[in-house]
Amino acid sequence: MKYAYFPGCSLESTAWDFDRSTRAVCRALGIELEEIPDWVCCGSTPAHASNASLAVALPVLNLQKAQAAGLPVMAACASCYARLRTANHKVRNEASERHSAERITGKPYDGGVEVHHVLDVLVNHFGLEKIRAAVGQVADLPATTENSKRRAGWQPAPRLAGLRVACYYGCLLTRPPEIVAFDNPEQPTSMDDLVAAAGAEPVAWPYKTECCGASLSMTHADVVGRLGHRLLSMARQAGAECLVVACPLCQVNLDLRQADAAKAHGAIPATPVLYVTQLLGLALGLSFQEVGLKALTIRAEGLLSRGDKVAQPPTLTPCPSPASGRGEFCSGGKL
């Protein structure tokens, strides 16, 4: 299995831990990644909100590079993924879009490159069976140098057993369904399945695909605070101890802005927000460092070492009523 890897701009900066853990997980599982040479920004929301031609041409520039390499694309950032898929969709279905993109980039492109998200690759291409096996049996991992090194000091991952996780898909992994189409747009399950395969316990909760506010983070942080608080409160109410995400914007909005959200809208127990690849990496026996765990604002080490020693994540503000077992939810009565 080999893919042309499109990291995207966020994975070079705010989400470097997503990049590191994605590469580490793929290496551990024997999924080969070849970074698209000289990839460029997909344009993200600013492009499609400003210039319709640019919004197709920038992704196409990358897809042409992947086509030259003769590989399907794997993207990690949900937003990049959606932009690459959207550009493909337009080029395939509208002749005028194709002509415009070819005129602007100066090269032909027929929409022929397949684009997948890392979650899609892990769950549907690599397969949950094989992941389950790899989590339980590090000896079954492909014989790479990293894996043989790892095998020496490796123990099955007790730290994930019983860890209650809310899987947060956000908007662009599943929407719009005719463009992204690897999971159900209203009730996706791929990340839950992956988390379960990694040995943790996904919780049922209703806000899997509610929006976190995305790029309003820069322009209207108050809106992002309100939405983040809603999501985190609901995840907590459903019994989750942490969230996993597959999008750099979701991660920043829920993690970096969590303290602001709690301050503005009521206390919530500090809730780590990990990339799903970080969680899977730990299940595969990778170290905290190998998955870049220190990049999280709300630290997760304590929670994830629970199997060894520590039990509870720290709380931002003391809960007025004592924790009451599963639903130790505390929003200052503001839900």
Added chain:
Amino acid sequence: MSMTIPWNTGDLLDEVQQRAGTAVSACFQCHKCSTGCPIGPEMDFLPSQVMRLVHLGAEAEVLGSQSIWLCASCEACTTRCPMGIDIAGVMDALRIMAIDRQVALPDAHGREFNRSFLGRVRRHGRVFEVGMMASYKLRTGDLFSDVGKVPQMLTKGKLSLLPKRSGSAGEVREVFRRADEEGRGEKGGGRDATGLSHNVAQPPSAVRNSPTQPGAAVPQVEEEKRS
């Protein structure tokens, strides 16, 4: 809230449908989009109301609305619309038209963010967060928000002080230039070598005829009358 809307020629509906490539006219006001819109509480017009304003030809109201800039492009409306209208795509088209016609924006943060972002991409081929944030802050005068987060982000390696340039940056600049020529959006999408072009203070009723429709009878939109 009441408003006076001039005779509806249908030009607004035609142009929005053409730009967004979707049948706004199919909207029958079921409000499913508005019900699921995460930003609904902050919007001045809900998504279904935006669709209705487009039907009604209420150009000044819709292009001058806060809503089109608050839309987070989460695509929930597009996914759920029973008539298959690409509502998020309509929001994009309206934003582009608002810039095109130099409408006075209720707040320019969204546009300035887009310009700052694309300015970096045009220059380096990739987004350079520190440069983008600095440009955005200078453009909006919003200098101090989130400054407290910077040291922490730097220690966690989440911000780099130097841009990471794509080897294809030259190609990207050419792509921006040609995209400008296509005329389907803001020219110079984030021209911004030094550029601190504030168009924030436009005269209030600066709704011009679309340059894409010379001579087309764009209705003379009366000033908003709201009570």
